[in-house]
Amino acid sequence: MSSASATLESPATSGPKPRTRSRRPRRSRGVWLGIVGVLIVLVGAETLSRTGIVNPDFLPPVTEMYATLFQMLGEGWFWESLWLTLRGWAVGLGAAMVLGVLAGFVIGSIPFLRAFTNSTIEFLRPIPSVALIPLVVLLWGTQPQSAFVLVVYAAFWQVLVQVLYGVADVDPVARDTARSYQFGPLRIARSVIYPTALPYIMTAFRLAAAVALILEITAELVIGVPGLGREIGIAQSSAAVPETYALVIVVGLIGVAVNLMARFAEKKMLWWHPSMRSEHS
């Protein structure tokens, strides 16, 4: 774990000091490092292509990719596809979260169920979602339902397993105390299990968000479900190399955005949690 806790004040300097002290320079340095890192990669790729070390017909210069990307931003089909991809991702992720959290709470709270389903879960979990492609194609062809099933299947296990860990992590003393105060199962779930499991749920959300995006794009690319993935496939089979890379860049940026969003949500939801708080009592 990073020890770069920016706010550790030396114990010597006691007294109420504004807590923002010394954070700004560090923060901006991190941002700059990130930008420099990205620039090095971009310049490297550009150089490889421009000098012909890598065949520029198969890896066009980065500048050309971005030129194509900006050109695409002015075209209706691009936004349409982006919307379809994001919609498919969000709907599938939402369904997987709801199903996973519900199933996790129920299974995790009842020891018999947990023991009963354990082996089944462990059996189903490693089955790659893409193995279901022939099945969903048979059922829904190139319709969005095909992608939906793949996304939900992949993301559901991520959520379920995390939530099971979260529920198992509940302090038995706290739970027994709640029981002896005659709390009903719903109230125990809300006031005892939920706070303990929430960090796990947020982790599940972060993992599931990434997995869901990958599966959405895969379904579009492999099956032909409408969205950015399908456009990548069409660009590939049209030998439109810069457009292919431009679309891949877009998908990558969506991935970064999704991850930032998940982390942001985590911060917002867990502001009270020790792992998120930088004050030390």
Next chain:
Amino acid sequence: MRHITTTSARTKAAFVAVAAIGALTLAACSDSGSSDTSESASGEAEMSEEPTEDTMAMEMTAITVGVIPIVDVAPIYIGVSEGYFEEEGLDVTLELAQGGAAIVPGVVSGQFQFGFSNTTSLILGVSNDLGIEAVASGVAATDSLDADFAGVMVQADSGIESPKDLEGKSIGVNTLNNINTSTINQMVRDDGGDPSTITYVELAYPDIVPAVVSGDIDAGQTVEPFTTVALGQDLVNLGSNFVATSPGLMVAEYFTGTDYAAENPDIVAAFEAAITKSLDYANSNPDAVRAALLDYTSMDEATTQAVTLPAWPAEIDGDTVDLLAELAVTDGFLTEVPDLSALK
């Protein structure tokens, strides 16, 4: 667990920026409204569907056709935009399946009423009793070995000068045990070579030319636009594997489900009439084909002008079906020639 700084305020700032962009994006696309899942390949190219006087009165039947985003299916796009299908009372939705793997199952399961697939795949489908039958010719090779949409590409200094030299070499094809391996084997056989020594490597079409250029494989089978891309990389074309097997070989067909055809003979007849018209039109109007490519593929103007177009005869070529079935048996991925009447 005491001081783990997971995300810091800098990520928050970055996120706010991304969120703002995202919100704008969503706002931008919710305006574009329609989230119809099946439109033309690149979302643009809205086919103008102006109902004419005499079609207004006719009952329109909605059908879905599974196609692939390649040159071969240009006629059906043209036919839809020219209104040939509407004239027959058909309201066509073209579903772009990626790679074609989804098309045969899609037709069998009723996702698509009609589909486009290569002839060998259909022969395999018939031999497995999938319940499919051909409706019309899909696309055919030209008559010229050097001027076809397909080719077998090698490096100029590879020492491979004729198909016989492919003995013992590795060749990239998009699908193993299918029309391309059958026809390349036949090409080598006709040139006095032994195709059993060839190692076939399955690669997606976009990856075949780079693999030949970099020397990962000795040769590669291409179709347009990759035939043009290959020649642009100074590769040498040994000739079209389709033309070498038989000039004008019928490479693919439009097909439907046997049950569907039995229940809806009128719709199948209407489809056949419309697609026949479309094939004839595409065959005699190459400029219309090149224009259509701009609509449903991502090819740029230069590519659409450069590609060699296939032939689109309207008649189903029964001899091709027999020949390809025999080659499949010769190659051993079919045990016997099935009853092929459904594909003729």
